[in-house]
Amino acid sequence: MSTADILLWVVLPYVTFTVFIVGTFWRYKYDKFGWTTRSSQLYERKLIRIASPLFHIGILAVLVGHIMGLIVPESWTDAVGLSESTYHFMAVSLGAVAGACTLIGIVLLIYRRRSVGPVFAATTDNDKFMYIFLVSAICLGVLATLVGAGVLGSGHNYRADVSPWFRSIFYFDPQPELMAGAPTAFKVHAVAGLLLFMIWPFTRLVHAFSAPLGYIFRPYVVYRTRGPHDPGSRAVPRRGWEKIG
Numbered sequence: 001m002s003t004a005d006i007l008l009w010v011v012l013p014y015v016t017f018t019v020f021i022v023g024t025f026w027r028y029k030y031d032k033f034g035w036t037t038r039s040s041q042l043y044e045r046k047l048i049r050i051a052s053p054l055f056h057i058g059i060l061a062v063l064v065g066h067i068m069g070l071i072v073p074e075s076w077t078d079a080v081g082l083s084e085s086t087y088h089f090m091a092v093s094l095g096a097v098a099g100a101c102t103l104i105g106i107v108l109l110i111y112r113r114r115s116v117g118p119v120f121a122a123t124t125d126n127d128k129f130m131y132i133f134l135v136s137a138i139c140l141g142v143l144a145t146l147v148g149a150g151v152l153g154s155g156h157n158y159r160a161d162v163s164p165w166f167r168s169i170f171y172f173d174p175q176p177e178l179m180a181g182a183p184t185a186f187k188v189h190a191v192a193g194l195l196l197f198m199i200w201p202f203t204r205l206v207h208a209f210s211a212p213l214g215y216i217f218r219p220y221v222v223y224r225t226r227g228p229h230d231p232g233s234r235a236v237p238r239r240g241w242e243k244i245g
Contacts, residue, residue, distance in 0.1 A: 009176035016194040023201030037207040043118040055105025061098035070166045092149040130203040140189040147185040
């Protein structure tokens with residue numbers, strides 16, 4: 001094992017998780033008023049109605065795919081009768097759709113942010129910094145999917161090396177030698193993902209932990225029209241100068 005492998009596949013993950021947890025706690029405790037998406041919907045509505053759902057639905061599907069691929073061992077899917085070829089086909093096909101939605105969505109969001117004057121004016125340096133890491137992680141993820149599917153290269157079963165390495169970090173028994181033998185596309189994507197999570201608490205991405213789930217279960221609001229007996233509907237006398245004589 002080289003020193004670079006130890007730094008990348010042992011030190012970096014633990015530093016990332018530490019910064020992510022401590023940074024999120026610090027942000028919530030000391031910057032609650034800054035814990036926001038700084039929504040720009042008021043400035044432009046047409047494009048965001050397409051771009052935002054595409055990106056958010058796509059990224060959620062990508063997240064589910066990563067959880068299934070990295071956390072669920074291959075032996076578990078074999079135990080329920082799901083062959084590796086079937087799993088691979090499902091993962092690649094669904095991952096391709098999710099990746100395409102995410103990529104198209106983020107491209108449209110960036111185009112909107114750059115082309116709409118008020119939205120661009122509301123974009124901070126922190127936002128631009130965050131977009132670099134976010135777009136890099138997405139693009140490298142698409143590249144890794146193509147490599148794993150065999151579209152680029154001969155294909156690769158990431159559940160044989162990347163997934164066990166990822167789980168070994170949480171077992172506190174890191175196995176960097178597994179990632180050392182993985183294709184370069186997976187290595188670069190893993191580093192980009194770790195760096196994205198490292199800056200996460202200090203950007204607008206923290207809004208992912210503030211989903212308004214209570215809105216779904218809240219009581220409905222009753223709207224009533226004003227009738228003739230409603231005090232608010234009474235005619236208000238016009239104020240102004242009155243004629244003399």
